[in-house]
Amino acid sequence: DVKVTQSSRYLVKRTGEKVFLECVQDMDHENMFWYRQDPGLGLRLIYFSYDVKMKEKGDIPEGYSVSREKKERFSLILESASTNQTSMYLCASSSRLAAYYEQYFGPGTRLTVT
Amino acid sequence: LAKTTQPISMDSYEGQEVNITCSHNNIATNDYITWYQQFPSQGPRFIIQGYKTKVTNEVASLFIPADRKSSTLSLPRVSLSDTAVYYCLVGAASGNTGKLIFGQGTTLQVKP
Numbered sequence: 001d002v003k004v005t006q007s008s009r010y011l012v013k014r015t016g017e018k019v020f021l022e023c024v025q026d027m028d029h030e031n032m033f034w035y036r037q038d039p040g041l042g043l044r045l046i047y048f049s050y051d052v053k054m055k056e057k058g059d060i061p062e063g064y065s066v067s068r069e070k071k072e073r074f075s076l077i078l079e080s081a082s083t084n085q086t087s088m089y090l091c092a093s094s095s096r097l098a099a100y101y102e103q104y105f106g107p108g109t110r111l112t113v114t
Numbered sequence: 115l116a117k118t119t120q121p122i123s124m125d126s127y128e129g130q131e132v133n134i135t136c137s138h139n140n141i142a143t144n145d146y147i148t149w150y151q152q153f154p155s156q157g158p159r160f161i162i163q164g165y166k167t168k169v170t171n172e173v174a175s176l177f178i179p180a181d182r183k184s185s186t187l188s189l190p191r192v193s194l195s196d197t198a199v200y201y202c203l204v205g206a207a208s209g210n211t212g213k214l215i216f217g218q219g220t221t222l223q224v225k226p
Contacts, residue, residue, distance in 0.1 A: 042218045043158070102160050102163060105157025107155075107157055108156070
């Protein structure tokens with residue numbers, strides 16, 4: 001079974017702090033994604049990566065950056081956290097060879113910025 | 115980019131068949147239709163994917179009419195454990211997926 005793990009289930013940070021959210025997948029997937037989920041808005045794509053060191057902006061990249069130095073790891077960075085970034089953050093991965101939209105999600109990180 | 119529209123919520127009873135419809139009027143030729151299920155405090159889980167006509171697996175069936183402007187997820191004989199949010203996703207199978215679009219999700223409540 002594909003396993004996608006996220007570094008924290010719950011995180012509380014202060015406004016202005018730099019925040020790192022880590023995601024690791026164990027299935028050698030080429031594609032990795034970061035979403036945020038907010039009530040009434042569903043899932044929204046922040047960034048995705050289709051290979052090591054490659055990244056593309058999703059729908060809401062403002063205020064975020066990403067890093068993919070190794071195939072199995074995809075990091076989401078909040079350079080200066082703000083209260084409007086309080087949200088549930090979900091990481092996902094998928095194989096390029098499989099149907100592209102069969103994504104496997106991690107359990108999520110609930111981030112609170114105070 | 116194909117935006118999706120689905121009902122916000124649906125109620126059902128155990129043992130009934132549930133059909134959730136998703137509208138995607140602007141679906142592109144190379145777009146696939148995918149459905150996910152999400153339980154509280156968990157990430158979404160892939161249920162089924164299709165391109166046209168009908169697809170069936172051990173969990174659900176997906177019906178797609180010839181014009182592909184809508185699709186219907188069918189859950190046979192639901193149980194309480196099927197209470198979840200169901201998302202419809204439309205997008206290309208490869209290439210630029212910078213604009214992955216999830217629908218708003220349909221909250222299905224299964225009652226005893």
